[in-house]
Every structure is written in structure tokens, then in C-alpha cells.
Amino acid sequence: xxxxxxxxxxxxxxxxxxxxxxxxxxxxxxxxxxxxxxxxxxxxxxxxxxxxxxxxxxxxxxxxxxxxxxxxxxxxxxxxxxxxxxxxxxxxx
Amino acid sequence: xxxxxxxxxxxxxxxxxxxxxxxxxxxxxxxxxxxxxxxxxxxxxxxxxxxxxxxxxxxxxxxxxxxxxxxxxxxxxxxxxxxxxxxxxxxxxxxxxxxxxxxxxxxxxxxxxxxxxxxxxxxxxxxxxxxxxxxxxxxxxxxxxxxxxxxxxxxxxxxxxxxxxxxxxxxxxxxxxxxxxxxxxxxxxxxxxxxxxxxxx
Numbered sequence: 001x002x003x004x005x006x007x008x009x010x011x012x013x014x015x016x017x018x019x020x021x022x023x024x025x026x027x028x029x030x031x032x033x034x035x036x037x038x039x040x041x042x043x044x045x046x047x048x049x050x051x052x053x054x055x056x057x058x059x060x061x062x063x064x065x066x067x068x069x070x071x072x073x074x075x076x077x078x079x080x081x082x083x084x085x086x087x088x089x090x091x092x093x
Numbered sequence: 094x095x096x097x098x099x100x101x102x103x104x105x106x107x108x109x110x111x112x113x114x115x116x117x118x119x120x121x122x123x124x125x126x127x128x129x130x131x132x133x134x135x136x137x138x139x140x141x142x143x144x145x146x147x148x149x150x151x152x153x154x155x156x157x158x159x160x161x162x163x164x165x166x167x168x169x170x171x172x173x174x175x176x177x178x179x180x181x182x183x184x185x186x187x188x189x190x191x192x193x194x195x196x197x198x199x200x201x202x203x204x205x206x207x208x209x210x211x212x213x214x215x216x217x218x219x220x221x222x223x224x225x226x227x228x229x230x231x232x233x234x235x236x237x238x239x240x241x242x243x244x245x246x247x248x249x250x251x252x253x254x255x256x257x258x259x260x261x262x263x264x265x266x267x268x269x270x271x272x273x274x275x276x277x278x279x280x281x282x283x284x285x286x287x288x289x290x291x292x293x294x
Binding site: 028029033060061064065067068069071073078088089092093 | 104116123140145225245269
């Protein structure tokens with residue numbers, strides 16, 4: 001039986017992730033949200049020093065978060081909302 | 094017996110404490126309500142209802158604990174209840190979803206060229222802002238909610254788990270899927286705008 005050979009031309013896609021890459025991808029949210037433990041951070045940093053695709057994936061993830069924070073405009077609270085809440089509260093026993 | 098709870102504080106004291114602890118959260122709470130309902134009047138009603146409930150249950154709120162998370166939790170629950178009641182009249186939300194679906198998926202060249210040249214006067218920043226908002230609004234509400242709570246309001250995973258009554262693991266996986274969804278939508282948009290984000294060196 002022939003051994004299964006991984007085609008060389010797939011190397012540049014993001015889907016040929018090693019188990020390490022898979023672990024790093026699963027950590028990305030926690031990394032950008034500041035929820036990763038120091039062990040997880042160390043693991044992540046060590047890995048991306050040598051892995052461009054995970055380095056890029058992290059950048060994209062971080063970019064998405066910044067794009068949201070920079071572009072979703074906050075709505076001004078309608079003028080009368082505060083006073084109407086206050087008067088409802090006052091009238092409530 | 095029934096006046097036992099209320100008798101600890103006079104109404105004036107209770108009102109003063111309520112105002113000091115909970116009213117400063119009006120701005121984020123209104124923004125959360127608006128991002129959920131996508132409608133100013135509904136957001137207004139939802140916030141009022143939330144404060145009224147918070148007032149009724151104020152004795153259960155432990156002073157000095159996370160007032161923002163507490164109010165967000167009440168609002169989220171009110172929204173779910175209202176949403177269920179209103180689901181017989183689906184007009185607004187559906188329209189938004191349909192609209193942004195076609196904006197991202199259905200753009201053929203003609204429409205694209207017309208839009209980009211028509212909108213020269215509008216700043217690129219505004220265009221991007223609109224597109225980001227419409228991508229966010231088009232997410233299913235559970236996904237939209239975790240993005241709002243995490244990225245726009247800065248809640249921790251633990252706080253989100255409490256607000257949404259779900260395990261932290263679910264918060265994490267929902268957030269991950271929501272971000273992948275958004276990334277896909279915005280990458281499609283970036284491509285139609287001629288941004289090439291595959292090789293940025």
C-alpha cells in the first residue's frame with residue numbers, strides 16, 4: 001500500500017495546521033480579550049515567533065476587535081429618558 | 094411581615110442610593126438596548142422597564158457589587174421575554190437582516206460601481222462604520238450579544254456568563270463563532286472595496 005503523501009501545494013493554506021497551530025487558534029480569543037493565563041500567553045508567544053500563519057491569524061483577530069471598537073458609534077441617550085426614569089421611580093412605592 | 098424588607102430604608106434613602114449606584118449606567122445600558130432592538134423607541138422602553146424592575150428588586154442588589162452586570166442581566170432577560178412576545182410581528186429585525194444579507198452577498202459589479210461613485214462625498218470612515226454596524230446587526234442575536242458585551246462594553250468572560258446565564262465555555266465558543274462570522278462578512282466587504290488584506294507587509 002502506498003503511504004499517504006501530503007501534496008506540497010497545500011502548504012500555504014491555513015488548513016494544514018499542526019496540533020500546535022490548532023491550540024494557538026483556540027487561544028486567540030482569550031489572548032486578545034486578556035483572558036489567557038500566563039502559561040497560555042507564553043505558549044502563544046513562543047509559537048508565533050516561528051509561525052507566520054498564526055502570527056497573521058492573531059493580527060486579524062485583533063484587527064477585528066479594534067475595527068468594532070473604532071467604528072460602532074455610541075448612541076446618545078435620548079434627552080428625556082433620564083428624567084422619565086427618575087419620575088417613574090419617584091412615583092413607585 | 095411584607096413591609097419587613099422595605100422598612101430598612103426610607104424611600105428617600107432608597108431612591109438616593111438607587112440613583113447613585115444605577116443611574117450612571119444609563120449610557121451603556123441604552124446602547125446595549127439599542128444594539129439588541131435596533132430601534133430607538135424599543136430601546137427606550139426596554140431601558141425604562143429594566144430600571145423599573147431594578148428598583149423593585151433593589152433590595153436584592155448587594156451594594157458595591159457589579160451594578161453594570163446586574164442591570165445588563167435584567168435588560169437581557171427583559172429583551173428575551175419581549176422578543177418572544179413580539180415575535181408574531183417580525184418586520185423590523187427581519188428587514189435589517191435581509192438588507193445586510195444582500196449588501197454583503199449580492200453585490201455584482203454594476204451596483205458596486207454605482208455605489209462607490211455615488212458616495213464619494215461621504216467619508217471612507219463613515220462608509221466603513223456603516224458597513225461594520227450592518228455586519229454586526231446582521232448577526233443572530235446570541236452572537237451579536239457576546240460581541241457587544243465583550244468588545245464594546247468590556248465585560249470579562251465570567252461577567253458575560255453571569256449576564257447570559259451560560260457556562261464560560263459557551264461564552265468562549267459563541268464569541269469565537271461570532272467573530273468568524275463577522276470576519277467573513279467584513280472580508281467580503283473589503284474585497285469589494287478593493288482592499289487587499291491578504292498580503293500586508
